[in-house]
Amino acid sequence: DADVTQTPRNRITKTGKRIMLECSQTKGHDRMYWYRQDPGLGLRLIYYSFDVKDINKGEISDGYSVSRQAQAKFSLSLESAIPNQTALYFCATSDTGTATGELFFGEGSRLTVL
Amino acid sequence: DQQVKQNSPSLSVQEGRISILNCDYTNSMFDYFLWYKKYPAEGPTFLISISSIKDKNEDGRFTVFLNKSAKHLSLHIVPSQPGDSAVYFCAGPSSGTYKYIFGTGTRLKVLA
Numbered sequence: 001d002a003d004v005t006q007t008p009r010n011r012i013t014k015t016g017k018r019i020m021l022e023c024s025q026t027k028g029h030d031r032m033y034w035y036r037q038d039p040g041l042g043l044r045l046i047y048y049s050f051d052v053k054d055i056n057k058g059e060i061s062d063g064y065s066v067s068r069q070a071q072a073k074f075s076l077s078l079e080s081a082i083p084n085q086t087a088l089y090f091c092a093t094s095d096t097g098t099a100t101g102e103l104f105f106g107e108g109s110r111l112t113v114l
Numbered sequence: 115d116q117q118v119k120q121n122s123p124s125l126s127v128q129e130g131r132i133s134i135l136n137c138d139y140t141n142s143m144f145d146y147f148l149w150y151k152k153y154p155a156e157g158p159t160f161l162i163s164i165s166s167i168k169d170k171n172e173d174g175r176f177t178v179f180l181n182k183s184a185k186h187l188s189l190h191i192v193p194s195q196p197g198d199s200a201v202y203f204c205a206g207p208s209s210g211t212y213k214y215i216f217g218t219g220t221r222l223k224v225l226a
Binding site for chain 1: 120123145146148150155156157158159160163165203205207213214215216217218219
């Protein structure tokens with residue numbers, strides 16, 4: 001089983017719908033992140049959390065919200081989805097004990113907003 | 115905030131030759147840079163890192179070079195193999211934290 005699990009893996013929805021992407025991890029890491037990947041734009045940081053009580057905005061947080069339900073769970077919500085939120089979304093974790101803060105990614109959630 | 119740039123969107127190399135992927139950054143405040151590899155339908159996976167106190171780090175066929183005066187780093191893959199065909203991202207920490215900013219990626223194609 002994957003250490004960082006994202007659900008759903010694929011989702012097609014309509015404009016205006018509320019969508020939640022969920023992430024759970026078994027690595028025991030405190031830090032969790034949500035990124036989105038778009039062609040030609042690379043990976044952009046949406047939100048990150050360094051522990052259960054910590055939530056921070058990233059580069060492109062507008063239109064998104066997050067919830068850190070537990071150390072192992074970090075969910076991303078789109079309250080009212082719009083077509084330009086069509087993208088591949090990645091959850092990632094990192095360990096406070098490493099010098100590099102290396103990120104471990106999930107397999108991604110592909111979201112299409114019609 | 116730290117900006118990380120990969121100016122080459124794609125690169126094709128013959129099998130057995132050297133692949134050189136480049137990355138530029140704009141802010142000098144960092145501890146580490148990371149390189150990630152991404153195959154289609156998979157999440158990015160960590161490849162190699164380099165510390166700001168070094169100018170080279172090597173791991174098997176992969177070597178990363180850091181030129182601090184030019185604010186430039188490069189990833190060398192020698193010899194290149196078809197299985198190395200993937201998108202490669204460099205990443206640097208923003209504002210000295212563990213909030214990593216990624217470049218736009220370079221798609222490497224190794225031709226058999």
